[in-house]
Amino acid sequence: MKTISGRVIKAVASKFWVDTDDGVRVCFARKKLKADGAIYVGDRAEIVRDRDACVIEKVLPRANALVRPYVANVDVCLVVVAPEPEPDLLLADKVIVNCLAEGIRPVLVWNKSDLEKGDLAEYNGVCETLECSAETGEGIDALASSIRGQTACFAGQSAVGKSSIINALLDSPALEVGELAKKIKRGRHTTRRAEIIPLGEGTYLVDTCGFSMLDAVDVPPEELRLYFDDFEKFRPECRFNTCLHLDEPDCAVKAHLGCGVGRGRYERYKLIYAELDDRRKNKYD
Ligand SMILES: Nc1nc2c(ncn2[C@@H]2O[C@H](COP(=O)(O)OP(=O)(O)OP(=O)(O)O)[C@@H](O)[C@H]2O)c(=O)[nH]1
Ligand SMILES: [Mg+2]
Ligand SMILES: [Zn+2]
Known part of the structure; x- marks a missing residue:
């Protein structure tokens, strides 16, 4: 049996999409890897073809992992806030602590700058900060240069525009974007699960679902x-x-x-x- 290696870019129910040199393979997992948390999006894995199906045989050791969102082997985490919904900086600060504890570079991103300029002066000496607008494209090139060649995970509240920024980074939009008003009324999250979008030249974008509650990392x-x-x-x-x-x-x-x-x-x-x-x-x- 031929073993090939790749990276888990999406997981739905018991199926995993693995990006390999030969393209994306849809795989199942060996029984021993069926426990919760055994396979994260972002994991590097070895897969084999077993009869007609591809099977994940082994998950390679993780360089790091986040639990909110669940994702492994991340270089940089873009913590997105926006003028609407109202910024939750306590949540942002917790994500930043979690990143630093895992050795992930945090970048605080103020999106929707077309609506209102951000004031992130408080974060001088904390982490890199960026302002952008997925709507007008302002600041998107600077964001792209900051994450070139890296795996960049987008995190933050629902409706801040994580998927919209990823669409702005892509040549053609690939992700579903939700309407803020509808989300607030229905409490609906547009992105339902973490997914990696390869951007080429070693850059990977990780879209995640919005969240509003987060335990700070388990540090004394x-x-x-x-x-x-x-x-x-x-x-x-x-x-x-x-x-x-x-x-x-x-x-x-x-x-x-x-x-x-x-x-x-x-x-x-x-x-x-x-x-x-x-x-x-x-x-x-
Ligand atoms: N004015 C303005 N609106 C934006 C901008 N970026 C995103 N939006 C809008 O904000 C809403 C939410 O965008 P999404 O990209 O779906 O937000 P998300 O963070 O991916 O949300 P979840 O997937 O639910 O976590 C949509 O109506 C977007 O059109 C921006 O730069 N300016
Ligand atoms: Mg989204
Ligand atoms: Zn003191």
Whole structure:
């Protein structure tokens, strides 16, 4: 039996689409790989032809993985926000923490700049930021250069325009896009599952479903600060080297609120910290 390798680009029910040098093959999975989470979109896999069907035999070790959205082997994650629906920066900050913990480069993208310009100054020193409009094409070239040759996953709330940006990056639109008004009324998500769209020259785009709830990654609460680069640069000036920037005296992060540290970022840090702390308490209660 000939083994060929490829990348899982789509999964529907028990079928997997695997992109190989010979084109895309629709595969089933070996029984041992049927458990939830055994195969993610983005996984690199070995497949064999077994009688008439192609079968995934083995999943290669993952470089990294995200759980919201479920996707593996990502280089960069475009965290998309827009003037409408109202930006949920707590969600964006959690996605950014999850990316940094997994070694994925986060980029915060303000889409729909045709409707309203974004103000992402708070994210200076946190991650790269970009503004674009899938509608007018503004900023799309800059976004394309930022992700060239990489696997780029689009994440964020429903209706911010993830699929629309991917369509703008493609020569001809390939993805279904939903209407905001209809979505709000019906609470409908247009994209139902993660899917990889190869863009050529080693660039892969991962479209995902919108989400509004996310657990921050499972890091001990004391380590959360390590994923806030904008705070970390002031830590040497805090009185205590172990400062969590919460109730400690002479905290340099608090001293820089509004001038070097965004007040919103700080409030969201406290919320994420409290969530991680609660989770730990529940674990040991
Ligand atoms: N004005 C404007 N509208 C946009 C832009 N990008 C997307 N939209 C609109 O926003 C709505 C939602 O776009 P989608 O691309 O379906 O959003 P999504 O993030 O993929 O949503 P889900 O698949 O549900 O997660 C559609 O009506 C788009 O036409 C933009 O740059 N400007
Ligand atoms: Mg979509
Ligand atoms: Zn401090």
